[in-house]
Amino acid sequence: MAANINVTTGITIQAVDITANVTPFTRQLSGILLPVTVWAASDFFQVTVGGVTISLPATTIFYVYIRNLGANNITITYTPTGGSSTSFVLPPVTSNFGGIWLYGCTAETAGGITALSAAAATATTPIEYFVAA
């Protein structure tokens, strides 16, 4: 199937030694491209304490981005292709942002994930997400 959507990622990441005032690691990447045909996104997706399934637009997705926008921990559960389900926590907004997870491939030949869900601690908490395949 020919791709009709391009997902482009750019990342700037640097590590600053604030004691010695030097920057030993700097990376500025742009144009990381994944051609896709389907995607789903939400700017403000409400995650309940009981948990919600994030509907995937394809059986296997090859790009996922999630950010915690709220004041409570969010537990993310996902299944990598060919692997077992696992969970982790995205902490709440602290110092201007909440926990972020990005997993992006550049082709749909290997990897990806096959299931994705989220559950909030304490109270309903918003996230933003983007998934594509």
Place this chain on the structure above:
Amino acid sequence: MPTPTSIVNAVLNLLVQDATVTSGTGANIVSRIVPGLSYPSSVQVTSNFFYAVPLTLTTIIPSTAKAFVVYVRNVTGPTMTLQMAFGTSSTVTGFLDQGGIFLWIQPTAQPANDFSYVTNLSVESLAGNPATIEYLWAQ
């Protein structure tokens, strides 16, 4: 909390475009810029610009470490194995293709939270074809 000795800063830029529109801004469907991602590290920041991934599963983040920032990019390919554990959970195995990215950034350390850090991260090249990655992790 100890005084930070290092800070990891990041900016994330996500752009989704209609690939059938070849010019103009009308092609943009989703645009998200997430600036100001900053994690203060008081323990350790480890990075490598050019790491040749062995043909056997090899540890990058030891099981004794708790990483709250993890960045891995498969620079040269081919597809490689990426295995890690979130907190006290069992390890999970996935794959990262050439150019593929795994990015995990937390705003603050929660070392007592059993699932809020990455540990025991290992990599392995597949099918006798060594990949090269760049990585950074902080705790």
